[in-house]
Amino acid sequence: METLSGQKVSSGIAMGQAIILTSEEIKVQEAYVDESKIELEVKRFRRALVKSEKDIKKLIGEQDQVHVDVGRIIATSLDFLADDMLSGAIEGAIREQRYTAAYAVCETISTLTEQFKAIDNPAFSSKVADMIDIEHRLLNHLMGGRLNRVQKLTAKTIVIADDLTPSQAVTLDRDKVLAFATEKGSWASHTAILARALGIPAVVAVPHVAHLASIGSQVIVDGDAGVVIVDPSEETRKRYLEKRKRSRRSTVADSNIRRQPSITRDGEEIRIYCNIETKEDVPRVKKYGGTGVGLFRTEFLFLGRQTTLSEDEQYEVYREALEGMEGKMVTIRSMDVGADKFDRRFNARNEPNPFLGERSIRVSFRHTESFKTQMRAIMRAGIHGKVRVMFPLIMDSGDMIRARALIAEARAEVEETGVPFERDLRVGAMIELPSAALNMEALVQHTDFFSIGTNDLTQYTLGVDRLNHRVSNLYAPHHPAVLQLIKHVIKVARRHGKYCSVCGEMAGEPIYIPLLLGLGVRNISVAPPSLPKVKRMVRSLYLSHCHHLADAALRASSADEVMTLLEQGSSK
Ligand code: PEP
Ligand code: MG
Numbered sequence: 001m002e003t004l005s006g007q008k009v010s011s012g013i014a015m016g017q018a019i020i021l022t023s024e025e026i027k028v029q030e031a032y033v034d035e036s037k038i039e040l041e042v043k044r045f046r047r048a049l050v051k052s053e054k055d056i057k058k059l060i061g062e063q064d065q066v067h068v069d070v071g072r073i074i075a076t077s078l079d080f081l082a083d084d085m086l087s088g089a090i091e092g093a094i095r096e097q098r099y100t101a102a103y104a105v106c107e108t109i110s111t112l113t114e115q116f117k118a119i120d121n122p123a124f125s126s127k128v129a130d131m132i133d134i135e136h137r138l139l140n141h142l143m144g145g146r147l148n149r150v151q152k153l154t155a156k157t158i159v160i161a162d163d164l165t166p167s168q169a170v171t172l173d174r175d176k177v178l179a180f181a182t183e184k185g186s187w188a189s190h191t192a193i194l195a196r197a198l199g200i201p202a203v204v205a206v207p208h209v210a211h212l213a214s215i216g217s218q219v220i221v222d223g224d225a226g227v228v229i230v231d232p233s234e235e236t237r238k239r240y241l242e243k244r245k246r247s248r249r250s251t252v253a254d255s256n257i258r259r260q261p262s263i264t265r266d267g268e269e270i271r272i273y274c275n276i277e278t279k280e281d282v283p284r285v286k287k288y289g290g291t292g293v294g295l296f297r298t299e300f301l302f303l304g305r306q307t308t309l310s311e312d313e314q315y316e317v318y319r320e321a322l323e324g325m326e327g328k329m330v331t332i333r334s335m336d337v338g339a340d341k342f343d344r345r346f347n348a349r350n351e352p353n354p355f356l357g358e359r360s361i362r363v364s365f366r367h368t369e370s371f372k373t374q375m376r377a378i379m380r381a382g383i384h385g386k387v388r389v390m391f392p393l394i395m396d397s398g399d400m401i402r403a404r405a406l407i408a409e410a411r412a413e414v415e416e417t418g419v420p421f422e423r424d425l426r427v428g429a430m431i432e433l434p435s436a437a438l439n440m441e442a443l444v445q446h447t448d449f450f451s452i453g454t455n456d457l458t459q460y461t462l463g464v465d466r467l468n469h470r471v472s473n474l475y476a477p478h479h480p481a482v483l484q485l486i487k488h489v490i491k492v493a494r495r496h497g498k499y500c501s502v503c504g505e506m507a508g509e510p511i512y513i514p515l516l517l518g519l520g521v522r523n524i525s526v527a528p529p530s531l532p533k534v535k536r537m538v539r540s541l542y543l544s545h546c547h548h549l550a551d552a553a554l555r556a557s558s559a560d561e562v563m564t565l566l567e568q569g570s571s572k
């Protein structure tokens with residue numbers, strides 16, 4: 001039995017068999033072959049080509065069971081594979097540069113995809129997906145079947161990995177994952193966010209867990225204590241069975257709070273919305289009694305998929321979400337890819353510092369056609385419910401002006417088709433950069449509403465990477481500098497009569513609720529399973545106490561000092 005400690009990021013207890021996932025991206029080293037082996041390497045490549053063609057033909061044979069998108073991809077992949085230009089270029093790279101077959105495949109296909117990506121046209125985005133599919137197939141054969149098909153979980157499983165990218169996590173079969181345990185990761189990573197959204201236990205930054213456990217090992221993940229136990233003794237197993245029973249009882253208690261109003265003890269209403277990642281999350285917003293959807297992270301519709309979604313496909317997704325919410329507000333965030341949510345169709349490989357690079361709205365400004373496609377789909381879906389749209393990583397009012405101009409173009413394009421659509425789409429900015437917070441007076445002139453993304457606001461204010469577990473002790477949304485910015489944003493929005501909420505993970509942690517209310521926050525958006533505990537906290541508070549607490553926190557000189565105040569407050 002091995003007991004390992006890590007960072008708890010999603011509560012609950014799970015016990016079961018482990019599956020070990022390796023990295024999603026196949027790491028292909030820059031490597032060369034001897035002059036004498038070049039022809040052998042070309043032969044290896046040709047064998048991989050033939051095998052890939054066979055795979056594809058087999059898939060085409062199984063076409064009825066294949067998703068329509070995948071069907072299109074495999075048919076086009078076959079065309080590409082049969083294309084002598086592509087195989088000629090790869091063979092040329094082996095012969096002339098002496099690259100290994102795998103490296104030649106990677107280099108040739110990367111160059112092509114980068115060229116396709118530079119062309120802002122949906123037809124070329126789908127070509128990028130085709131090329132990626134081909135690359136995966138060829139590398140799979142060249143590298144001995146190391147491709148990781150993470151979707152194929154056959155039984156309920158504890159997923160253990162060195163690291164888990166959001167696109168891996170989102171493609172896992174939700175009903176089969178009992179828990180996550182990873183060697184890397186952090187509280188504000190999107191994988192942790194997904195675990196909380198799904199309500200499954202997760203512990204990250206667990207040293208060596210992917211090496212100590214093996215496929216089929218019995219594992220316990222204790223998301224309440226931040227502990228992972230590999231091969232537990234019989235006695236430990238029994239103890240945890242008891243503990244799990246107790247934690248299930250508190251889940252039952254949670255459901256009782258659903259119908260109670262979200263008001264403080266002195267009668268102030270605090271609206272609690274929910275964050276969702278897919279339309280399948282909508283029933284959970286209703287189950288937990290959310291006021292609406294405060295953040296729909298639409299990039300999860302695209303991540304891990306072979307193709308981008310067409311306007312009609314997106315329209316269907318948003319329509320279903322809006323209808324499912326039965327007239328309650330759905331706040332859709334435009335696709336927020338880049339950094340940890342890397343998407344090869346939209347992002348450049350090897351950005352030196354991707355969190356400071358081309359991510360979020362900046363990607364939309366490069367891929368304006370994809371952005372407008374999404375906006376058209378949202379406007380069209382808007383007639384089926386209540387919708388508004390917001391943009392991630394807005395830097396200043398210039399970004400809003402630019403985004404609004406694109407929306408105006410998208411509106412004119414829908415108008416031309418003659419289909420009904422929401423004409424008065426409300427447009428919001430996420431406040432995730434200190435520059436946006438400090439630019440509020442100008443921003444407010446061009447923005448209908450605001451949502452504070454404290455996950456990013458914290459990392460950019462403190463200069464602490466939200467993913468890097470080596471500095472996770474410094475990652476503090478309660479740092480007085482972050483609090484100053486939140487207070488300022490809320491104050492300016494309120495003065496101009498504009499709606500403002502907090503949708504970062506901070507809002508889902510009960511300990512921060514008194515602080516947020518004290519700073520003037522009245523709307524929050526949290527993962528659905530966090531709603532009961534947050535509402536319980538709201539119902540226990542007096543605003544006057546919250547204001548005192550926030551004043552003291554704003555005057556504090558460090559995050560530790562603020563935490564001491566919060567802990568003292570919660571023990572009263
Ligand atoms: C945030 O940054 O706080 C946020 C809500 O966006 P995401 O976590 O998806 O980056
Ligand atoms: Mg963000």
